[in-house]
C-alpha cells in the first residue's frame with residue numbers, strides 16, 4: 516500500500532531519513548515533503564510503516580485511488596458517439 520503526506524504535516528523531518536526506499540522527497544517549491552508513489556512500497560516487512568511510526572501528528576495516510584475516472588470518460592465518449600451517429604444506429608451496431 517502506498518502512503519501519502521497530508522496537509523497537516525508540521526515538517527518535523529522525522530520521516531524523511533527512516534524511509535528505506537527513498538520515497539519521501541523534499542518539496543521543490545515549498546517546505547515539507549511528498550511521497551513518490553512509484554517508490555513507496557508501504558514497508559511490507561513491518562507491521563506499521565516506518566514513516567507512520569515516527570510521525571507525531573499522524574500526517575501519513577494510505578493513498579486513496581481516484582474513483583470513477585475511467586468509467587466517466589468512457590461514458591462521455593459513448594455519449595458523443597451516440598450524439599453524432601444517432602441513437603437508433605448505435606443500438607443496431609452493438
Ligand code: SF4
Nearest residue numbers: 534555557558564566
Ligand atoms: S510507507 Fe515505508 S516505503 Fe512508503 S514512504 Fe513510508 S517509510 Fe517509505
Ligand code: SF4
Nearest residue numbers: 524525527528530570
Ligand atoms: S514525520 Fe510527519 S510531521 Fe514530520 S515531516 Fe514527516 S509527515 Fe511531516
